Amino acid sequence: MVKGLEDRLFNVFVYAVLVFCALLAIFPILYVVSVSITPFGEVLRNGGFILIPRDVTFSAYKTLLTQSNLPQAFKITVLITVVGTAVNLILTGLMAYPLSRKNLPGRRIFLLMIVFTLIFSGGLIPTYLIVKSVGLIDSIWAMILPNAIWSFNVLIMKSFFEGLPEELFESARIDGAKEFRILFQIVTPLSIPVIMTIGLFYLVGHWNEFFQAIFYVTDRTLFPLQVIVREILMQSQQTLENADNITPTQTLQMAAVMIASLPVLVVYPFIQKYFTKGMLLGSIKG
Amino acid sequence: MALTVLRKYWPFYVMLLPGVLFYLIFRYFPMYGMVIAFKDFSMMDGILHSPWANPWYKHFETFYQSPYFGELLRNTLLISLYKLVWGTIPPILLALLLNECRIRWLRTVVQTLTYMPHFLSWVIIFGILIALFSQNGGIVNRWIVEAGGSSFPFLTSTQTFRSVLVGSEVWQNLGWGAIIYLAAMAGIDPTLYEAARVDGAGRFRMIWHITIPGIRSVIVLLFILKLGHLLDAGFDQIYILYNIQVYPVADILDTWVYRTGLQQLNFSLASAVGLFKSLIGMALVLFANNVAKRWGEGIW
Numbered sequence: 001m002v003k004g005l006e007d008r009l010f011n012v013f014v015y016a017v018l019v020f021c022a023l024l025a026i027f028p029i030l031y032v033v034s035v036s037i038t039p040f041g042e043v044l045r046n047g048g049f050i051l052i053p054r055d056v057t058f059s060a061y062k063t064l065l066t067q068s069n070l071p072q073a074f075k076i077t078v079l080i081t082v083v084g085t086a087v088n089l090i091l092t093g094l095m096a097y098p099l100s101r102k103n104l105p106g107r108r109i110f111l112l113m114i115v116f117t118l119i120f121s122g123g124l125i126p127t128y129l130i131v132k133s134v135g136l137i138d139s140i141w142a143m144i145l146p147n148a149i150w151s152f153n154v155l156i157m158k159s160f161f162e163g164l165p166e167e168l169f170e171s172a173r174i175d176g177a178k179e180f181r182i183l184f185q186i187v188t189p190l191s192i193p194v195i196m197t198i199g200l201f202y203l204v205g206h207w208n209e210f211f212q213a214i215f216y217v218t219d220r221t222l223f224p225l226q227v228i229v230r231e232i233l234m235q236s237q238q239t240l241e242n243a244d245n246i247t248p249t250q251t252l253q254m255a256a257v258m259i260a261s262l263p264v265l266v267v268y269p270f271i272q273k274y275f276t277k278g279m280l281l282g283s284i285k286g
Numbered sequence: 287m288a289l290t291v292l293r294k295y296w297p298f299y300v301m302l303l304p305g306v307l308f309y310l311i312f313r314y315f316p317m318y319g320m321v322i323a324f325k326d327f328s329m330m331d332g333i334l335h336s337p338w339a340n341p342w343y344k345h346f347e348t349f350y351q352s353p354y355f356g357e358l359l360r361n362t363l364l365i366s367l368y369k370l371v372w373g374t375i376p377p378i379l380l381a382l383l384l385n386e387c388r389i390r391w392l393r394t395v396v397q398t399l400t401y402m403p404h405f406l407s408w409v410i411i412f413g414i415l416i417a418l419f420s421q422n423g424g425i426v427n428r429w430i431v432e433a434g435g436s437s438f439p440f441l442t443s444t445q446t447f448r449s450v451l452v453g454s455e456v457w458q459n460l461g462w463g464a465i466i467y468l469a470a471m472a473g474i475d476p477t478l479y480e481a482a483r484v485d486g487a488g489r490f491r492m493i494w495h496i497t498i499p500g501i502r503s504v505i506v507l508l509f510i511l512k513l514g515h516l517l518d519a520g521f522d523q524i525y526i527l528y529n530i531q532v533y534p535v536a537d538i539l540d541t542w543v544y545r546t547g548l549q550q551l552n553f554s555l556a557s558a559v560g561l562f563k564s565l566i567g568m569a570l571v572l573f574a575n576n577v578a579k580r581w582g583e584g585i586w
Contacts, residue, residue, distance in 0.1 A: 010489045014386045021380060022399040025461065028414045029402075031425065035417055095305030098298035105291050110302060113309055119571045122316025123560030124540070125547040129322070129333060130315045146312050149305055179297035208407035211522060215548065226409040230526060233413055250416075250423040257413035264405050272398055275405075276465060 029265070036060055036254035060255035070259060072221060073228040076140070080224060081206040084144040088153075088202040089195060096154045097183050100161030114151045124215070131216055142216035143209055143224065150205075153198045160194040161187065197274050207264060225260045232256045323558040329551075345558035354542060362538040365519040368452045370512055376456055377463030378505065382493060384464065385471045400461025408526040411454055415441060415527070419450070447532040455523065466508070467501055474500035507578050514574030517567045539563045 037060075038053040064070045098104055099111060121127075127146065136142040164187065172182050188195070210226040217223065233253055292299075318333075323345055325336040339345060349355055380400065387393040403411070419426050419440040427437040440446045478496050487495070521540035528536040539559060547556025 006488060010386075011388065014383050015389070015392060018383055018387055018392060018396045021383075021460070022396045024457070025399045025403055028418060028457075032414055032417050091305055091308060094301045098301050101298060104295060104298050110306070113306075113314075117309065117313045120317070120564055120568045121313070122318075122320055123557060123564050124543055125553050125557040125560055126316035126319030126322065126333075127312065128548060129319055129553070130311065133332075134311065145308075148308050148312070154305075180301075183301070204405055208409075210407060210409060210526070226407050230409045230412065233409070233416060250420075253413060254417055257410055257417075261406055261410045265402070268402055268405055269398060272401060275401070276397075 032254045032257055036251060036258045038251070060251040061259070063252060064255055064259060068228075068232070068256075069220070069223075070225070070228055070256065073223055073225045074259070076222055077207060077209065077225040080140060080143050080209060081203060083140070084206040084209075085199055085202045087144055087148055088150075089199050091149050092153050092157055092198065093183075093188070093191075093195070095149060096157035097161055097187060099154070100158045102162075114154055118151050128215060137216050138219045138222065139217075140222065143206075143212040146212060146216070147205075150202070153201065157191075157194055157198060160191060164190060193274075193277070197277055200271055200274055204264065229256045229260045320557060320561050320564075322554050323561045325554060327554040327557075329553075339554065345555045346562065348555060349559050349562070354537075357534065358537060358539050358542050361535060362517055362519045365448060365451060365524070365536075365538060366516050368448065369455055369520065370509070370516075372452050372456050373459060373463060374505070374509055374512070376460055378467055378501075380460055381464040381467035381471065381501075382497060384468060385497065386489065386493070397461060400464070402461070403458045404462035406458070408523045411458060411523075412526050415450065415454060441527070442529055442531045444532050444535045447528070447536050451520070451523065451527065451536070454527070455520065467504060470501040470504040471497055503581060506581055510574050510578045510581065514571035515567070516570055517563050 034053050037056050037058060039055050039057050039059075095114075099107055101107070122130075131137065131142060131146055136145060168186065168190075169182060172186055177186070208226060209224045210230070213222070213224050213227050233256070235249070322333055322336065324339055324342045325333075326339050326344075327333070327336045331337075341347075384393055384396065387396070406414075416424065418424055421427055421437050421439045421442075424440070426440070431437055438446070440450060474497065478500075479492055482492050482496060517539060519538045519540070521538070521544070524536055524538055525541050525544065528541070540563070543556045543560050543563070546552045546559070
């Protein structure tokens with residue numbers, strides 16, 4: 001009997017802490033949503049603690065979508081996300097597939113070349129000078145090419161390819177398929193799981209793009225979402241002393257935060273399982 | 287010989303070509319470009335033709351003797367160490383609780399919600415921090431004022447900024463960090479638990495004597511590998527969250543390199559510091575990997 005009680009108490013403790021963790025993760029996000037759609041007067045009246053707003057207004061969103069450069073930045077971000085992810089996947093796949101063929105002469109040298117970049121890098125300044133000298137400064141490509149391949153993803157993809165049965169390649173070759181055809185018509189369809197996971201990692205990376213833009217882009221019309229949103233957040237940090245000014249700004253700020261994160265938040269529940277799988281793939285094989 | 291190899295394998299080398307070009311241009315040329323740490327670099331002359339610094343270690347000496355040196359190194363190591371501890375223990379605890387959770391849907395919901403912050407960018411998290419902690423509009427300060435206290439500038443005070451850094455990182459990665467420990471727990475032999483139950487062990491004893499020892503090697507391995515990145519205190523996060531008031535506690539090697547190099551155009555000095563960081567970082571990673579190998583498996 002005592003055992004049963006102890007067990008039940010333990011369960012209650014576990015569930016309570018887990019629910020607390022879940023609330024801790026979701027509460028700040030819900031709060032931001034709520035601030036972004038609540039008229040600020042309402043926020044003040046209720047001491048700022050509203051999770052389900054009574055008065056809903058989308059005026060902050062309307063202002064941002066009509067009177068700021070957020071829509072332009074949104075377009076840039078979508079563009080670099082789509083083009084960038086495609087470039088990432090093609091280059092990573094083309095690199096990983098030959099390296100998964102164990103009898104390829106020179107394989108070790110290429111692998112070493114990749115692994116070395118995991119432990120040593122030229123650093124920010126020399127990289128900047130190279131990007132500048134190949135003429136990428138102030139172009140969309142500056143946010144795509146310098147990080148076109150993540151070494152870690154090559155290694156993950158390579159070990160996935162290594163797991164494909166050898167007989168497959170042999171029979172394809174006997175049927176007269178050439179290597180490129182084998183890669184695109186046989187290996188690629190069989191690799192959808194790993195392509196999905198790695199593609200999603202690249203996708204989120206591009207969506208959250210900030211630093212390549214800060215480093216290599218000065219043309220404001222090319223700034224991606226995150227850069228513009230940070231500007232909006234910084235602006236009112238500076239006017240912080242001026243408390244009268246803060247009223248509409250915070251609503252605007254939170255609306256900007258929502259516009260930049262909404263796609264991730266909406267899509268996330270559907271793709272979450274792929275990430276988890278990818279994470280394990282990476283940690284076990286990497 | 288070379289010809290037969292080429293005839294047989296050329297499609298593979300063609301496939302490798304774009305990737306190899308990428309690595310040469312964007313990864314290996316910059317390593318060569320590091321020579322500007324030993325030069326008096328000027329944009330006009332370029333990497334090749336800029337004159338050598340005299341003496342060759344001039345920029346390293348400048349940095350070593352500057353007042354930043356101690357401050358940057360201290361900030362980098364301290365922030366990194368705090369993150370190491372707080373980034374290790376909470377995810378393990380969460381994984382232990384998730385592992386004990388007997389209600390499957392609750393487990394799924396908690397996992398889904400706690401993984402989510404991992405996918406938000408630091409800019410978004412900065413926005414969330416403003417909503418919660420800013421001095422005038424932040425909800426926490428409003429609570430403090432309502433409770434009769436006076437508001438506090440959490441985001442711009444040297445007293446609290448490091449806590450903000452570490453706390454927001456824990457918030458972002460709590461659930462995500464737990465995944466790997468959960469996977470390790472899934473690998474523990476279930477008969478161990480049955481045997482313990484027959485012997486009359488309670489849930490807590492089973493956690494202590496079976497689950498934790500079962501994942502000990504994973505904990506140690508990850509900890510050692512993270513030690514290898516002791517000089518990476520988190521450039522992205524710090525750059526986005528910090529402000530001039532908190533430089534004394536928040537400025538790290540990477541942020542300083544960015545400001546000195548790209549903003550003040552002092553390329554040689556900035557690359558000298560970058561080279562210093564890269565070399566020590568490489569030594570740490572190699573050392574950590576060697577130690578990790580002794581514990582079973584390294585990364586390569």
